[in-house]
Amino acid sequence: MKNPIRTSMACHAVLAAASAGLLFSCFAGEANAQENRRRRAAQEGKPVELLPEQVAGLTKIANERQLNVDDLMAAAKTFTPSGRHDEYVLFSSGGQSGQVFAIGVPSMRLLRSIAVFTPESWQGYGFGGKDDHVIESLKVNGTPVLWGDTHHPALSETKGDYDGQFLFIGDKANARVGVIDLRDWETKQVVKNPLTISDHGAAFVTPNTEYVIEGGQYATVLGYGYAPPEEYKKSYRGMVTMWKFDRAKGRIDLANSFALELPPYWQDLADAGKSASDGFFFINSFNVEMATGGAEKGNPPFEAGASKRDMDYLHIIDWRKAEAAFRAGKVKKINGFPVIMLETSIAEGLLYFAPEPKSPHGVDVTPNGQYMVVAGKLDPHVTVYSIEKVKAAIAAKKFSGSDEFGVPVLDFDAVKEVQVELGLGPLHTQFDDKGYAYTSLFLDSAVARWSLGGEYATMHPEQPWKLVQKTPVQYNIGHLCAAEGDTVSPDGRFLVSMSKWSVDRFLTTGPLLPQNFQLLDISQTGTTMPVIYDLPIGVGEPHYCQMIKADKLKSWKVYPEVGWNTRTQQLDANAPKQGQEGVTREGNKVLVKMTAVRSHFLPEHVEVNEGDEVTWRITAVETAQDATHGFCIGAYNINLSLEPGEFEEVRFIADRPGTYPFYCTEFCSALHLEMMGYLHVKPTAGHAAAVPTTGTSRDSK
Amino acid sequence: MSNLIRSLVGPRVPLEELDAHRGRYLAPTLVFMLARVVLLVSIFFPYWHMELDAPQYPNGLSLTAYVNHLTGDVKEIDGLNHYIGMRPLGEAAAFERAASVWMIIAMFLLVEGAAVIHSRWAVLLALPAVTFPLGFVADLHYWMRTFGLNLNPDAPLSAAVKPFIPTVLGEGGIGQFKTFATFGLGYWLAVAGAVLTIVGFGFHRHAYKPLVDRLDRERRAHP
Numbered sequence: 023m024k025n026p027i028r029t030s031m032a033c034h035a036v037l038a039a040a041s042a043g044l045l046f047s048c049f050a051g052e053a054n055a056q057e058n059r060r061r062r063a064a065q066e067g068k069p070v071e072l073l074p075e076q077v078a079g080l081t082k083i084a085n086e087r088q089l090n091v092d093d094l095m096a097a098a099k100t101f102t103p104s105g106r107h108d109e110y111v112l113f114s115s116g117g118q119s120g121q122v123f124a125i126g127v128p129s130m131r132l133l134r135s136i137a138v139f140t141p142e143s144w145q146g147y148g149f150g151g152k153d154d155h156v157i158e159s160l161k162v163n164g165t166p167v168l169w170g171d172t173h174h175p176a177l178s179e180t181k182g183d184y185d186g187q188f189l190f191i192g193d194k195a196n197a198r199v200g201v202i203d204l205r206d207w208e209t210k211q212v213v214k215n216p217l218t219i220s221d222h223g224a225a226f227v228t229p230n231t232e233y234v235i236e237g238g239q240y241a242t243v244l245g246y247g248y249a250p251p252e253e254y255k256k257s258y259r260g261m262v263t264m265w266k267f268d269r270a271k272g273r274i275d276l277a278n279s280f281a282l283e284l285p286p287y288w289q290d291l292a293d294a295g296k297s298a299s300d301g302f303f304f305i306n307s308f309n310v311e312m313a314t315g316g317a318e319k320g321n322p323p324f325e326a327g328a329s330k331r332d333m334d335y336l337h338i339i340d341w342r343k344a345e346a347a348f349r350a351g352k353v354k355k356i357n358g359f360p361v362i363m364l365e366t367s368i369a370e371g372l373l374y375f376a377p378e379p380k381s382p383h384g385v386d387v388t389p390n391g392q393y394m395v396v397a398g399k400l401d402p403h404v405t406v407y408s409i410e411k412v413k414a415a416i417a418a419k420k421f422s423g424s425d426e427f428g429v430p431v432l433d434f435d436a437v438k439e440v441q442v443e444l445g446l447g448p449l450h451t452q453f454d455d456k457g458y459a460y461t462s463l464f465l466d467s468a469v470a471r472w473s474l475g476g477e478y479a480t481m482h483p484e485q486p487w488k489l490v491q492k493t494p495v496q497y498n499i500g501h502l503c504a505a506e507g508d509t510v511s512p513d514g515r516f517l518v519s520m521s522k523w524s525v526d527r528f529l530t531t532g533p534l535l536p537q538n539f540q541l542l543d544i545s546q547t548g549t550t551m552p553v554i555y556d557l558p559i560g561v562g563e564p565h566y567c568q569m570i571k572a573d574k575l576k577s578w579k580v581y582p583e584v585g586w587n588t589r590t591q592q593l594d595a596n597a598p599k600q601g602q603e604g605v606t607r608e609g610n611k612v613l614v615k616m617t618a619v620r621s622h623f624l625p626e627h628v629e630v631n632e633g634d635e636v637t638w639r640i641t642a643v644e645t646a647q648d649a650t651h652g653f654c655i656g657a658y659n660i661n662l663s664l665e666p667g668e669f670e671e672v673r674f675i676a677d678r679p680g681t682y683p684f685y686c687t688e689f690c691s692a693l694h695l696e697m698m699g700y701l702h703v704k705p706t707a708g709h710a711a712a713v714p715t716t717g718t719s720r721d722s723k
Numbered sequence: 724m725s726n727l728i729r730s731l732v733g734p735r736v737p738l739e740e741l742d743a744h745r746g747r748y749l750a751p752t753l754v755f756m757l758a759r760v761v762l763l764v765s766i767f768f769p770y771w772h773m774e775l776d777a778p779q780y781p782n783g784l785s786l787t788a789y790v791n792h793l794t795g796d797v798k799e800i801d802g803l804n805h806y807i808g809m810r811p812l813g814e815a816a817a818f819e820r821a822a823s824v825w826m827i828i829a830m831f832l833l834v835e836g837a838a839v840i841h842s843r844w845a846v847l848l849a850l851p852a853v854t855f856p857l858g859f860v861a862d863l864h865y866w867m868r869t870f871g872l873n874l875n876p877d878a879p880l881s882a883a884v885k886p887f888i889p890t891v892l893g894e895g896g897i898g899q900f901k902t903f904a905t906f907g908l909g910y911w912l913a914v915a916g917a918v919l920t921i922v923g924f925g926f927h928r929h930a931y932k933p934l935v936d937r938l939d940r941e942r943r944a945h946p
Binding site: 105619620621644645646692693696 | 798802879880
C-alpha cells in the first residue's frame, strides 16, 4: 500500500498549492464586476471628421445664431457633453451670500453651493431646531450673525500645492474663518476672530497648511473695545491672526493660534511665501496716513485722506520666528487671545516694512517663491520685490528709516526687482506654467499677460518683465484665477476673470445684476488669450476663487458608513439602526429614534405633549449614491438634509400644540410624496380651548 | 461481514500488478483528485452573477452569488424590491447557503472515497458531485420562482408589477430594469469538477472492472 500513501501525499501537496492561490482568487469576482462597469461606462469617441453636409449644417446654425468662427471655437473648448466631467473645479467665494460656490471648468457649470456663514435650507444648514450647532457656531459676541461676506477661499496645500483636502474661507464683515472638509463638502468649523470685528486678508495658507492666515483691515480697538476717532493712533490697531490648523482633526486649533499686533494701517491682502520665500508671509496695507475720515465734519473723506501719501507699506512677516516667539510666551492676552505686541515684533525681528506704491491691492508670490508682485491699484505698475534682496537688506539693515511705531522700513531700491507698467488699476496677479503672469486691470477692464524675468525668462519668447497682451473683459475685473495659478506648479490653460459689473452682458434682471465670471483660454503663448465663456453669478458678489484639478478631490460618494456623524466624521453610537425605531419618554423628555429609507420614515406617528423637550434622531439608512432624503417639520423651522448614511439629531420644545405633518423634502423616489408622517403635539389640559380649530380666514369674523 | 466490506470496497490491486501498470491505477486517483480540488476551489468564486441596468443607475447594480453568501448591491436591490413586494434576498436559500460549504466538503470526501473504493459502489459516492451543478441551478430557479411569484399584494407597485419569474440566465427585465444573469467562474469550476468526476470513472472502470470481474469469476468458481 506504498503507492496509495504516496498518491495521497501528492494530493495534499496539490491542495496546499491550490489554497495558496485562493487569496488571489477572492478578488477575481470583484474585478469581474468592475470590468463589466468599465465596459459599460466606456463610450470612447472616435476622432471627429466633419462631412461636407455637416459643415454646411454647422455653418447654417452659426449664421442663424450669428456666431463667428471664434465663437464656434469657444463653444468647442467649453461645451461639455452630458455625463462628461469637468477637468477643474473652481471654488469661489459667494460674496454676501455667505456661501462658497463650486463651478466646473471649462464648462462653467455651477455644481454646488456650500453654506458657510449663512443658514441654507437645502443643505439643512442652520435649521436643526433649538441650539442648532450651526447657529451656535455663527454667534458673534453671543448673538447669531447669520450672514457673511465671504472673500478669499484657500485650498489646503502640501508643499505649496493644492492637496484637495480642505477649503478655508474668510468672512470680511465679521472676521470669521470657515473650514470646509472636501470629503463631504460641508462646513465643519467657523471661528470668530477675538480681536477684530471685520477683516480682509482671509484666508491664505502657509505651504503645508500649518497656519491659516487672517489679516485684518479696518483698524479698531483690538478685542472689540471702544475708542473715539481722536484716539486713533493711540488706541486703534491692525492685526494678523495665525490660525493653527490641525489636519488630522480637520479643525483650526484655537489653543495653538496667535496673532500679531500691527500698526493701525489698513491691512489688505496676504500671501504666504513658498520655496525661496518659505517662512515669510506678506500683507499689503493702505492708509498709512492713518486718516480718520469724518467728511461730514469737514475733514478729508477717507478716500482722499487714506491715499495722500505716495507710498504705503508692504508688511513682511517671518512667521516661523513669530511662532517661536508665541511658543516662548512673548505674548499679551487680549480678549483671552495671545497677541505678539508690536514692540516684541520689532525687537525680535518678526516684522519689516517695504515701501510700495500707494493703495496697492494684491500681493502675490511667484510659483518659485522668488518674487512678490504688488499690484498698484492707483499706480499703473506692478512692483516686483525679490525675496533674496529682502533677506539681504534685512541682514545688512538697509533701512530707509522706520515708521511712526518703530517698525524698520527697508530701502525701496534695495528690495525692488522691477516695476512693470501694465495699465490702469492693477489689482491681482496669477501665474501660469509658461513664465507668464496675469494681472487684473480694474479700470482698464482687462486681463494683462506679462512676462516674468529671472529663471522664468527662458520659458517664454518675450523679453523679461514686459507687458505682452491685454484682453478686454466685461467689466471691472476684480480678482482673477488661473488654473492652480497661486501654487508652486500652475497649470496654465484656463483663467477666470471675476468681472464685477456685467452691465449689458446678459438679459436685464432688474436693477440688481449678476456678476460675470469670464473664462479665458490662456493655453497659447503670445497675444492670443480669448474670452470663451461668460457665467452669470446671481447669488452674491464673489471676490476670490481658486481652481483645482478635479482629480485631486477625493470626495465621498456616500458617507462611509450608515449612521455617520458629519461633525465628528465617524460612526455615531447614537444613530438609530433599523429595528431600533421608536419613541421613548422620560418625564417630559421625549426621544424619537427614526430611520429614513425610500420611501418611509419609521415611526410615522410621533405623539408628544405640549411643552415636551423633544430630541429627534434620524439615520438615513441609504447607501445608493444620490439617494438623499430631507426631513422637515413645518412651523418648527426644521429642515435637514439627510445624505446617504447621514445621522442627524435635532432638539426642540414642542411648545405649540397641533398636528404637524413632517415629510421628506427631497424628491427621493416614486413614492416621495408618501414619505411623511405626523407629529401630534397634544395640548395640555386647559390649553385646548386656546387652540384654533381652523386657521383665520376672511369670512370667519 | 468482512465479505460484505470486501465486496463494497472492491478488490485491492496486487503489488506486482500495480508495478506493471502504474499509470492505469494512478489515472482515476489523479483525475478524482483534480475533480475534488476544482470543486473545493469553486467555493471561493462567484457561482452566479446578475447585473441590473436602469436609467437612474448609470453604473448599474450587481448581485453576485457565491455558494455561501451574496455580495453586491444587495441592500439597494432589497430596497427596490420592497416596492414590488418581494421578500429580502437574505431570506432566500438560507439553509442552502449555511450548508453549502459543508456539502462541498462532504462531496470532496465522498469523491476521495470513490478513489479508494474499487467496486461499482464508488459511483454512488461520486453522484452528489456529478449532480451538484444541476442542483445549484434547480435550487436557484426554485427560489427565484418562489420569490417572484409570491409578491406582497399590498406592496406600493403591486398594480404595476405582477408576479413574475426572474430569469436565471441571460437577459430578463422587471420594471425599468434590464437584467443580465451569467454563471460565474465558481459554477464553471463545479461543472468541471462534475465532468472530471465522470472522466475519472472512465479510468476507474478501465482500471478496476477487470479486477472486479476476476474476483466475481473466482467467487463463482469457489463459492
